Amino acid sequence: MVYGTYAYLSSESINKVDKIVVIGPKNSFLSWKEEFKNVFGNKRELRVIDIHNSDFRREMPYKNVQHYNLFLFNYEAIVSYRYELEKIIDDRTMLVFDEVHKIKRVNSERSLIAIELAQLTNFRYVLTGTPIPNSYSDIWNFLNILYKDEYRKYFSISLPMLNNPSELLKEEINNKLFPFFWRVTKHELGVPPENPDYICDIIANQNEQQLINLLWRKYSRNPFQLYIRLIQLSSNPSLLKNSLTEEMYAGYGEDSLEIDFLPLQDSPSYSDSELSLIDAIGESSKFLSCMRLSVNLIKENRIHIIWCLFVDTIFKVQNHLNELGYKVAVVYGGIESEERERIILDFQKGIYDVLVTNPHTLAESVSLHMISHDAIYLEYSFNLTHMLQSRDRIHRLGLNKGQETNYYYFCLNGQPESRSTIDKKIYNKLNEKKEIMLKAIERTSLSVEYTIDEKAEILQMMQEDHFEQKYTDRKDMFEEGSETSELARANIIKTIQEIERQNIVILEKIQKFSDRREELITSQEIYMKRFSDVVDGYYKIIENPNLVENSEQRLEEAETIIVNFYDQQIATLKMLNNNELREFDISLKLLKEDSIDLL
Known part of the structure; x- marks a missing residue:
């Protein structure tokens, strides 16, 4: 045009x-x-x-x-x-x-x-x-x-x-x-439809499940670190031993690498037994399954792309396939522009069997649809923009009529009735947002198509998963005691769940306040951290009443404080609905300082 x-x-x-x-x-x-x-x-x-x-x-x-x-x-x-x-x-x-x-x-x-x-x-x-x-x-x-x-x-x-x-x-x-x-759509341009996504589900082995459980315990109070660590675990467990830095991302060095969720800066500390567990896994089940698919595609002369997030994973894939005798092109943020262009041109000419890259570096503008019709997602984040743009590298104007386009998403899942990684949850959330986006594109009007406030969405997703798992872990907690206490505690657990649901609504409402979004999200994070501390104290008393002096009285105090949290959430929602941001102060001043005694 x-x-x-x-x-x-x-x-x-x-x-x-x-x-x-x-x-x-x-x-x-x-x-x-x-x-x-x-x-x-x-x-x-x-x-x-x-x-x-x-x-x-x-x-x-x-x-x-x-x-x-x-x-x-x-x-x-x-x-x-x-x-x-x-x-x-x-x-x-x-x-x-x-x-x-x-x-x-x-x-x-x-x-x-x-x-x-x-x-x-x-x-x-x-x-x-x-x-x-x-x-x-x-x-x-x-x-x-x-x-x-x-x-x-x-x-x-x-x-x-x-x-x-x-x-x-x-x-x-x-x-x-x-x-x-x-605005024109792919349908209007006559681009043949893509095939439904192939979801490649892998169940964690025993060592992987132990490591999943370990990460949830270790990072339960740090949702952003937990988010990254679970992604690393599923594809490349050795990364768990490294500090979280911007340099580990394959897009580092690119234009405006936006990792807004990096209040991370985690320098991990593991016991000898925990390090042994990480080392025992070696290559993850998900990684090995992905490599088997890649080899099969190569044997069928189907040149393809493997999408990753981390530099180390890109090289891990390259080394694995090189050792099998295949030609692997690698493009990431650390490669200079001229060298990158040479590699891409050679890939377009069919010199390589597979291209291993990352969305931040190659998701935009590059056309690979004339040589490749298959894309494998080994690692993927919550960033919908990167996901959609990476898919468009092989699905765009110029494809022959009837040409098939295939996408493969690898998900490592926990064992039944056990904690899991977040692969499937990320994919499902991305898919939901993708459908909203595609419907918006089909309309002639312009609207807010999807949020790119990744930090708020990650926080929301991880809190959902954290609380959902906490309730599952403690499902037998209320089986003992009198009928009255069981009912009271069951009502409190419902209140806790309702507060968490309200928090999700609050985070969604905060999205529209573009001028104060970061400040409001931070306030809500502090608020929910305090709430989580109170809930943990409540659970500890229930689990070990004999170890807590005046346990019944302490439980009553905890329940009162939890109800106060509920009232504060209701007040917060009312303020947001009425745009009363001057009154929006969910600091710890609003809570009784003696609630810390519960811990």
Whole structure:
């Protein structure tokens, strides 16, 4: 579409533009260069400045700018290259912001520079598959890029209004946006439908189950660390011995690696017996099952992709398949752009049997559908954007009619009636969000398609699982004692469950407060941590009443405090419903300090 527009505007009869400047993620650069060749063939010569090429020199944009017809800059570079871009962009430039949602944060340095650069030309375009990923305020930047001078007069929607729009305002926003956006679906383009996902379920062996139980005990009060550790356990248990750092992620070094859930920073400590258990597992059942499928696909001459999250896992897969004599391409954030492009081009030519990569590095823009029709997900996170974009690498416009596309998801599950990993839960949550997203895409109107507040969603999911498992672990707790005490304690357990359900609702409501979301989530985390402490103290008294002085009195006190928590949750929900954020203070001051005695 963009190159078709460029062909028209730069034609001899129109002669309005002579170059394209693309600002986007650096992993899109190869596609822009290759697509130019595919569209124009030998009719036009590609003359490109790619700031990530090894032969790029800072002075190049100043020397004979008219010699080049394509300029490629990534979003992280527009701050340091602002002056150069101001020299390049003029009234004969097509300025394209690819994946414009990368600069959705209002009033950030990048977004402000992007808006100013856009005013240097009349030919400006924004490209995104997710125009409103999180809230209606996400349209602010790209509408000001496109129509800064006209925004107040035509759209006249302030930022506070976008942050919390009424249904009537949402309709007005869509009516005003409708003439300016063009969205096409795969169905409209005639892309053959993908096959249903293949879910490859593996039951944990005895050692793996012991390790699952260990992690739940060790990290039960740290949901984000537990989330990462369970993912590592299922595919690559040796990672459990390493500290959690940004460098362990295969996307490290990429444009804006956003790991918002990294209040992690875990340096693990294990006993000798626990280390022996980790070492005894070696390669996980899930990993070995994944490798068997990969080998079978190779034997059937089906070139495929294996998606991972961690650098160590990528190399683990590569080494395993290399030892079997297969050719494995590896792409991750630590590989330089030129080398990465060479590897991708060789993979597209069929030189390799399999490509092992990660979504943050390769999920966007790269086309692999002409060579590969199978993708294996060994590791995957809660990030729906990465999931959908990674799937699109092999399922896009250009597939032959009737071509099948297959996705394989590997899940390590706990043994029956035992704790489990979160593989299946992550997949199910992603699938739910995917269906919502696809329905939104099919509509002609724009709406908030899905949340990208990964931190809140992970917290919600892990708390659901934690409390659900806690109730399961203690299902026999109330079998002893008088009928009255059984009934009272059964009612308290229902209250505890209800508080947890309310917490999920509260986290969902917090999503809409984009300006205070992080602060409110942190407050709720502190609140629920205190609640969990009180509940643990309550359980300890029930389990060991003979070890606690005045146990019945202490139980009554604990039950009173739990009921107070319930009242506070109700008050919090009321405040959120009424947008009374000034009153939204769920700090520990609202609770009796003597509740700590329960512990």
